Amino acid sequence: MVSAESRDPQAATVPVRVVDCDVHPVPATMEEFIEHYPEPFRSRYFTRYREDVPLSFLLYTPHSNTGGNQGMGGPGGYAMPPRGGAGSDPDFLAQQLCVDNGVDYCIMNPLFFRPRHWDAEWDAAHATATNNWLAANWLEGRANRHGRYFGSIQVSSMDAQAAAREVERWAGHPAFIQSYMLADSFVPFGAPQFEPLLKASARHDLPLATHLYRHSGIRSMTPVGFPSYHVEALPNWIFTYICHVTSTVFEGIFDRYPNLKFVAVEGGCEWVGPLLWRLDRQWEELRAEVPQSTRRPSEVIREHVRFATQPLCEPPGRGDLTRFMEWGGAEEAIVFSSDYPHYDFDPAPWVTQQLPESWRDRVMAKNALETYGLPAERPRDYLDDIEPQNPRKQAGERRYAALAAASAGHGNAETPWIESAD
Numbered sequence: 001m002v003s004a005e006s007r008d009p010q011a012a013t014v015p016v017r018v019v020d021c022d023v024h025p026v027p028a029t030m031e032e033f034i035e036h037y038p039e040p041f042r043s044r045y046f047t048r049y050r051e052d053v054p055l056s057f058l059l060y061t062p063h064s065n066t067g068g069n070q071g072m073g074g075p076g077g078y079a080m081p082p083r084g085g086a087g088s089d090p091d092f093l094a095q096q097l098c099v100d101n102g103v104d105y106c107i108m109n110p111l112f113f114r115p116r117h118w119d120a121e122w123d124a125a126h127a128t129a130t131n132n133w134l135a136a137n138w139l140e141g142r143a144n145r146h147g148r149y150f151g152s153i154q155v156s157s158m159d160a161q162a163a164a165r166e167v168e169r170w171a172g173h174p175a176f177i178q179s180y181m182l183a184d185s186f187v188p189f190g191a192p193q194f195e196p197l198l199k200a201s202a203r204h205d206l207p208l209a210t211h212l213y214r215h216s217g218i219r220s221m222t223p224v225g226f227p228s229y230h231v232e233a234l235p236n237w238i239f240t241y242i243c244h245v246t247s248t249v250f251e252g253i254f255d256r257y258p259n260l261k262f263v264a265v266e267g268g269c270e271w272v273g274p275l276l277w278r279l280d281r282q283w284e285e286l287r288a289e290v291p292q293s294t295r296r297p298s299e300v301i302r303e304h305v306r307f308a309t310q311p312l313c314e315p316p317g318r319g320d321l322t323r324f325m326e327w328g329g330a331e332e333a334i335v336f337s338s339d340y341p342h343y344d345f346d347p348a349p350w351v352t353q354q355l356p357e358s359w360r361d362r363v364m365a366k367n368a369l370e371t372y373g374l375p376a377e378r379p380r381d382y383l384d385d386i387e388p389q390n391p392r393k394q395a396g397e398r399r400y401a402a403l404a405a406a407s408a409g410h411g412n413a414e415t416p417w418i419e420s421a422d
Contacts (some may be wrong), residue, residue, distance in 0.1 A: 013377040014384060016104040017361075018348045019368035020097060021308050022211070022265050022337035023106045025138050028088040028377035036132035041125045079341030086341040090143035097340055098148055100388045101348045104365070104378055107177065108138055108151045109211055115184050124166070129171055139175040146381040150372070152180030152209055155197060157189075164196035171204035177372045178207045178263065183240050188247030189262075202257035207306075207371055209263035210244065212237045228301045241267040241353060242275055245305055249279065252292030261371050262305045269307040269334045270315075273327020276301060297400040302329045304372050308337035309363070310346045312354060322356055330359055335368045339368075 027033040034046045073086045075080055081092035097103040110130050116123035131154055139142060139151045153170045155163035163181065170176045174344065179201040187193065189210065201208045220226065220233040227233045241264045249264055279297035287293060293300075307328065315321055325334060339345045348364065355363055369376055 011380055014104070014380050016365050016369060016374070016376055016378055018101075018352075019105045019107070019336065019365045019372075019374070020103045020338050020340070020348065021107050021209075021306075021335045021368055022310060023093070023097065023108050023257060023340050024087050024111045024342065025090075025093070025108050025134070026085055026087040026110075026112045027133060027137070028084045032137065033129065033133050033374045036136065037129040038125050040092065040120055041129075045122075061200075073341065073343065079211070079345070087307060090138055090149070093340070093387070094146065094148070094383055095386070097348075098337070098383045099386045101338075103338075103348055104148065105193035105368075105374060106149050107368075107372075108134060108149060109180060109209070110134055110152070110154060111182075111211060115157065115182050116211065116258060117158065117184070117186070118163075120156065123156040123158045124162035124216050127156050127163075127166055130154040131166065131176075135170075135173065135175070139173070139293055144175065145381055147379065148175045148381070148383070150175050150374070152178050153206070154175070155179055155181045157181045157185040157194075160194050160196045164200040167197065167200040167204065167206065171206065176206075177374070178209045180209045180211070183210045183212045183244065184246075186338060188245045188378070190247030190249070190253050192251075198253055198257055198260065202260045205259055205373065207263050209265055210241075211265040212240060212267060238267050238271050241307075241385045242271075243297065245275070245301065245347030246279065246297075248305070249297045249300050250283075250290045250293050252290070252294070254300050255294055260304065263308065263371065266310055266339060267307065268311050268313060269309055269328055269330070270313050270321065270324040272301075272307055272333065273324060273328070276328065298329075300331050306333055306335050306367065310333050310337040310339040312351060321354060325355075325359075331362050332357075332367065334363050335371065338366045 030046075032342065034042060037046060046234065079086040079096060081089040083089070087093065087354075093106075097106055110133075113126055113130070116126060134151050134154075138149055143149070151173075153167055153176050155166045157163070163179075167179050179197065181197075189208075198208070222235065222236055222239070245262070254260060275297040279301075281296050283290075283293065313321065315324070328334065336348065336351055337346075338348060338351075352360055352364055366376075368374070
């Protein structure tokens with residue numbers, strides 16, 4: 001990865017070395033968001049009863065590591081700006097991601113509300129409000145004067161017709177580069193009911209991304225019932241993506257829409273290889289059942305599905321992570337994501353060091369550039385002339401230390417990467 005110091009200060013353009021596929025902006029205030037809410041929902045829910053209609057919910061047990069009940073603030077409070085909540089200040093975010101951590105493009109995936117499964121019309125209206133707010137406060141005007149922020153068109157998984165209309169509404173906006181819905185759904189995404197959304201996304205050459213947002217309880221049902229705790233629900237998130245990916249492959253959506261890409265965000269990537277093996281075996285034996293699925297699943301997934309890195313696991317054995325990622329087709333199918341500003345966000349310099357040198361350009365940038373059709377060079381901007389903050393303030397400091405210890409053969413189990421309170 002090219003550091004800020006190694007870039008030519010006289011150059012008019014800069015090579016893109018890091019694309020962060022998962023950044024979470026939030027409103028600075030409730031009022032900032034409500035003004036973009038369509039009627040009648042604005043008056044119905046946010047004028048008289050707004051405190052009774054939470055945008056989110058208790059997700060994490062509050063403690064210093066998670067930064068509160070939403071897991072915001074970054075490790076050790078790293079991502080908290082001087083004013084407002086974590087992820088609410090465009091300039092502060094640009095300083096931390098683009099300057100301190102070398103990110104060239106940030107793809108914004110709003111994640112500050114839970115799906116309204118009980119009311120499809122409200123869920124669609126909330127998606128509309130989110131897109132209105134994201135465009136006005138992050139993608140247009142002063143906030144994006146550097147041109148490094150790109151957005152996701154939030155849509156409802158409850159109403160595919162409304163989702164398609166939302167895609168049509170924003171598809172011509174230069175900063176919106178993908179369709180996007182939360183992974184919580186009553187049916188897998190390859191089901192026929194999603195056809196309007198798939199068709200609209202493919203027509204505008206927009207990848208379809210999805211992000212997990214479940215918690216313990218009824219909304220995280222597993223094949224053996226409901227988990228009691230969020231720490232139980234988190235490892236099970238991969239099964240949601242296994243179901244969605246399997247559905248999109250065997251329902252043949254990539255045969256119908258050969259330009260469509262599917263991006264699975266915040267499910268990690270180490271589990272993909274064994275899934276490919278199992279899907280290929282079952283397809284070989286049972287493909288008469290799915291004549292619409294014309295190619296080996298592993299081929300389809302490597303061509304059409306992208307898996308974002310965060311949360312990147314840290315197995316103890318030397319080379320284990322590389323081996324698992326290689327099984328999953330890392331050089332073609334994996335894209336970098338940080339999950340900023342959550343407590344467990346993975347800084348780009350740290351992730352880069354976990355990858356074999358021959359993979360770094362593709363995983364950190366090129367796979368995403370190809371997926372989203374983004375330029376491989378960007379105009380030089382004022383952020384390139386800002387000196388990075390004191391490295392001791394960077395979230396990855398302890399991870400660098402852990403990596404050094406592991407390289408020396410001492411392991412890293414006792415080397416925390418969270419800054420201590422003092």
